[in-house]
Amino acid sequence: MATITVSKKLFEKEIGKLTEEMKTKIAMLGLTVEKETQDELLLEVFPNRPDMLSYHGFKRAFLSFLGKSPGIKKYRVHKPEKGYKVTIDSSVRNIRPYTVCAIIKGLKLDSEKIREIIEIQEKLHSTLGRRRKKLAIGIYPLDKIKLPITFKAMEPDKIRFIPLGSQREMSGLEILQKHPTGKEYAHLLAGKIKFPVFIDGNKNVLSMPPIINSQLTGKVEEDTREVFIECSGFDLEIQKKCLNILVTTLAEMGGKIYQMEIKGIKEQTPDLSTEKMKISLKNVNKLLGLNLSERRMAILLERMGYNYKRGKVEIPPWRTDIMHEVDLIEDIAIAYGYENFNPEIPKISTIGERDVKEKLKSRFAEILVGLNLLEVSNYHLTRKQDQITKMELSKKEQDELVEVEDSKTDYTLLRKDLSHYILKNFSENIDEEYPQRIFEIGKVFKISGEKILEKDHLCVGISPGNFTEIKQILEYIADSLGLELKYSEPEDAPQYFVEGRVARIELIREQRSKNRKSEKIRSAKLIGFAGEIHPRILKNWKIKMPVALLEISLEEVYKKFC
């Protein structure tokens, strides 16, 4: 989540006393106080409000919210002066098709403001810009460059300039290979034959977006009075909004906004004209459960920085998140104050009901608890060493395992059985009192052809335990659930059981024949195995006590009840 840093001193000077009440107000506008230090507040800004990603942007919204300057804030936009031109060359069409630009004059910067400019640039990159993938911003001191500007694509080794933070001139390719920022964002230009660059009237490279600016022209300093701003990318609409956020923030800092002529999209940017959206008072009151008057609604909209006139809302040109009437309705709710809504449960009749399988699982667990078994609850993700190595899975079984991509931990597989987790539980509790009797009911996963099967299993482990004891438990479960089971000596038992001490368990189902209703058909379906765990496997787990274990699939069992 994006955050901004606000100086408490500045806040108290420009907004008001920072009381607990004031902090609640901040929360009620939708920002969270993440951290508070002696001098600063760290505020979390939700991704739908990039216009608040700087102190000045936040201040604009917050003063309006407090009722101190309601309605759309107007900024004067000066027409382009002579030479305020940017040409988008056709060479960028398939590489980075658009740019929008502006010039700001009359800035008076200090270290605080420079920090804010850098901060907003970074935050916009990571949020609206989707980590520079969608758009990237460059800000340049105007006195270091010569207008007009050209945005074009060049072959990487023909691009030569000193990148920001470096001592020497590098080629476009070198920057991606050697410069730290270049390496970080290299993937964004991967596979491109030409790289995009901004070039000034003196044929100097200003920057290579979305990677890096030039050391000579790309650094704003305290004595900078005028800047050139560009925002290049793939989504013209968002880029325009992004530019609006930037220029109005700089205007809040005291700058004057100048448009530039953008050849290639035939527009003058920035464009601070407003859009209008219809709003229905009826819809507002219905969705919020309120009874607002039109006048009251208008006041609330103005508190959120909008203007309202006769069923239409004028939207500030820096708001990126207004897609539908509901977005305006939310802002009305925010201005009304979430704390002022009266919660209510409507008197409508609906019948509460448990999901059949979920309820059955719960009943099964109760039966097992009656046998003095302790329920465990393990992760669904598991480690290779636990699922494969310690259980000595065969190659064929390994092929059925479902793996997740790029896990940040060594839990990279979805469990194919509960048994290995039950053994893991035993191995992590060898110092606890014996006998240990545990069970788990939960999902297991395996690949079957092109499909992934997700099934509910039941597993019981007892330690010390032997075949007779585990079969007794199984019989008790079967009797309780009214299941008819068939036991046989398996040829396909998992290798972690002792051969000759493991039973194949089949569930017998009786169904009426489809053709002749009076006839009953009996069918048997494999649901699992029960037996004694091989000491070899117990050694793998460093378990010193014998373990007997059963694991069955519940899917066939459910059929009896659903």
Add this chain to the structure above:
Amino acid sequence: MKMAQKRNLKKIIESLSPNERKLLPYLEEKNIVDLCKKSNLNRVAVLRSLKYLKKKKIIELGFRKRKVIELGVNGALYKRKGLPERRLLNLLSHQKIISLEDAEKIGKLSRDELKASIGVLKRRGLIEIKNRKIILNASMEEVSKKSPEEIFLESLPLDYDSLTPEKQSLLKELQRRKNLVQLREIKEMEFSVTELGKQIMKEGIKAENLVEQITPEVIKSSLKGKKFRRYDVQSPVPKIYGGKRHFVNQAIEYAKEIWTEMGFKEVSGDFIVSSFWNFDALYTPQDHPARELQDTFFIGKNSELPNRKIVKAVKEAHENGVRGSKGWGYSWNENSAKKLLLRTHTTCLSSQTLAKLRLKDLPAKFFAIGKCFRNETVDWCHGFEFNQTEGIVVDMNANFRHLLGYLKQFAQKMGYKKVRFRPAYFPYTEPSLEGDVWDEEKGQWVELLAAGIFRPEVTIPLLGREIPVLAWGPGFDRMIMKMFGIKDLRQLYKNDFGQLKKIKPLLK
């Protein structure tokens, strides 16, 4: 008075266990070893019975510290092999004269041992040294006689306090030699019979008619004149534990009860779902950060998409928006929607439920509680698996105040008295909110309930028309932790049997 005393005495006698009765006649013995011998009980039984006798005020128990002299490491070794001087004497008893080198080699003595042996034997006048040769200077009788050191070592262990002055100086001598003897302090139980005890001993015990355990034989037998040995009902007993549901599941069961009581119908579903249900149907744009590998577990396989009508409607919502909406304005990619993943929220159950819902079944309320996944590392407050509780209300007349009403009700049933709501953001709800609850312990608001009203871009493609759907999906693990007083999230998945057995069951 006398009668009362007598009754009391009788009561005590009747409460004596068989072992205590066995000990009673021998309580005048001085130490536990003798007590064991006389009573024919093992040490553990004796010690336990003594404790019970003390509780009955028959004896007094105390501890005495004493120092004991024992064999050291080398002492134990020499006990087997003989002291070095003994081994040297044995050698000399065969040869009479031996060179220092041979003594060392043949006698298998280390240089230090040889030096010490010569010193000792010279002092006792048994040998002489001449020209680097050892000469025996004693009769065979003198040689075979045990030395005071040997006698002393054989008599170990000894009580330090019982040593005569001669033996004390001998001990000092032996202590100079490395690890031969060691002093150890031990704590020993001491007991003495109280006045009451003496009376009881004098009284004597007739135990023939005292019943211990009630057995089938006892029940069958004649009960006439029989007494039941009195038990100490206050004495502690070993703990036992029963089978139990895992506490996480206890909490889940409780929350499920709340939702059903509030008229909600439970839904469940697969953990592996398509991006379509998890993201696209919930109006989450395809370039949203949550859809990247570093946040979400993808499986590397694709699924089929649902029927064309829904897919087309969802695509349209993303690209150009539904009625009254602009949409995200990008080109929606079907392949990205097909990617299978481990569900990142239970909200994917709500999108699937809405797609199946028939309008004639309105109003309808659904809930789910289940595991969700995110690609995270594990620490005290994060993990790659977590539980979420989901709810939706589909009702033509549903509004924002109802949303707050349901959430407040749930929070209160979960035990949170103070709740506040504030704005929040989720791509698929508008308005959105976050419910905070007041944490008494920390004295601050804690984020708990994420909720909102589904956007028309979600409901129109899934339901076919714009119907307000109240929706929430708070994480549930934090509530579980609060219910059981757990501070570290990892405890929820640790499966420590001790903890599982001892944790208090939920009695809500």
